[in-house]
Amino acid sequence: MTPTPLPQRIELPVPPYEKQDINNCGPATLAMLLRYYGWKGTQNDIAAVIKPIPQDRNVNVEELLYFTRSYVGWLRSEFRVGGDLALLKRLLAAGFPVVIEEGYLMEESYWPNDDRWAGHYLLLTGYDDGEGYFIAQDSFYGPNRLIPYVGLDQNWQAFNRVYFLVFPPESEATLQALLGEDWDVEANRHHALETAQHETQEQPDNAFAWFNLGTNLVYFERYEEAAAAYDQARTLGLPQRMLRYQFGPFFAYFHTHRIDDLMALTEYALKRTPNSEEALLWRGWGLYRQGKKSEAIASFEEALKAHPGYPDAEYALRFVQQN
Known part of the structure; x- marks a missing residue:
């Protein structure tokens, strides 16, 4: 029809x-x-x-x-x-x-x-x-x-x-x-992932295509592949404020135990946006992985000052205080 x-x-x-x-x-x-x-x-x-x-x-x-x-x-x-x-x-x-x-x-x-x-x-x-x-x-x-x-x-x-x-x-x-098919959330993400994969092939020098590939891979918890896609996006060059708005690289580097990269990225994000609650949150998780519990708690508390009631920071604070 x-x-x-x-x-x-x-x-x-x-x-x-x-x-x-x-x-x-x-x-x-x-x-x-x-x-x-x-x-x-x-x-x-x-x-x-x-x-x-x-x-x-x-x-x-x-x-x-x-x-x-x-x-x-x-x-x-x-x-x-x-x-x-x-x-x-x-x-x-x-x-x-x-x-x-x-x-x-x-x-x-x-x-x-x-x-x-x-x-x-x-x-x-x-x-x-x-x-x-x-x-x-x-x-x-x-x-x-x-x-x-x-x-x-x-x-x-x-x-x-x-x-x-x-x-x-x-x-x-x-x-x-x-x-x-895009009404179904999982099918929609698969579609977005396929689009990003295609665009990285058609536009290999497009940093946004690689970043989107990483973001859609993070959704499916394919963190190693996501980290590689983000690496390529960073190599090609991203806008200075990118990490003010999108946080997939934090997930990918944390879950692949690339804590040095996570800390470097959060440091850069906070240089550009000092009150970014998301960057403060992930800086805290990086500090926790480094065994710096008190510093992690301080970072989570800063995130809550930047955004009172921020659920992810409230969870992180409870988790670290209890473990």
């Missing part, structure tokens, strides 16, 4: 715009997505839960999922990885706005030789095949930005092409049909 052709242009109703506060693109973008479905809150309501310290520079997609499922329970939410432009257009044509995470270049530098690369969330609300762009609600640059297809895919690749969806329960069957 031939699939029904998509409309050449789709423009969904735009929810009330929310200009992000400091380090708040995740909460602001999620607020706009939730408003599409009638939610009445603001970015501050979201930030109070998932980033109570304003200086916290990163919100993970898992934290967006946690807030939506815990505090907006009348809606459903899911995220997947390994998306593509055709899927984004199918979702938009079916009436589902989509949040993606991408890399972009900031306008100012914050240290000598700053590459100015950072992560950023966008809410996609439309596309135009004739002109070749998506319509994005950008909490930093403004509403109704026109993002060329090619540029979006290149920037999206840096985050394993992750996409986040919110939908009413009665739309779940429609969404499941749109995603097909």
Whole structure:
């Protein structure tokens, strides 16, 4: 059966715009997505839960999922990885706005030789095949930005092409049909892994392809292979802030007992983002593996200061104190 052709242009109703506060693109973008479905809150309501310290520079997609499922329970939410432009257009044509995470270049530098690369969330609300762009609600640059297809895919690749969806329960069957095999989380990860493997072969000098390969291997706990993929990504060269947002190398090096590499990476990550709770957490686990229990506990406590209630640090603290 031939699939029904998509409309050449789709423009969904735009929810009330929310200009992000400091380090708040995740909460602001999620607020706009939730408003599409009638939610009445603001970015501050979201930030109070998932980033109570304003200086916290990163919100993970898992934290967006946690807030939506815990505090907006009348809606459903899911995220997947390994998306593509055709899927984004199918979702938009079916009436589902989509949040993606991408890399972009900031306008100012914050240290000598700053590459100015950072992560950023966008809410996609439309596309135009004739002109070749998506319509994005950008909490930093403004509403109704026109993002060329090619540029979006290149920037999206840096985050394993992750996409986040919110939908009413009665739309779940429609969404499941749109995603097909990718509705199943394990199948989706296998698909993303295959995509990353293909891209490392087609683009062997692309550090993001190798990084995504490592990330998808970490999901399946194939840590030796993941560490090798991350090694290649690091050899090719990654953005200076990469470890502010993604933490697969910490998992891979910890589980392959490459503690010197883990400590070097966390030290670098903390140089770039001194209050990164994830880097403080994994620095603590590295110290614990080195037999430095008191220093590990201090690092976990620092992680909790950076992000009060951080579950992974609370677990680590209990584990180390009891062992």
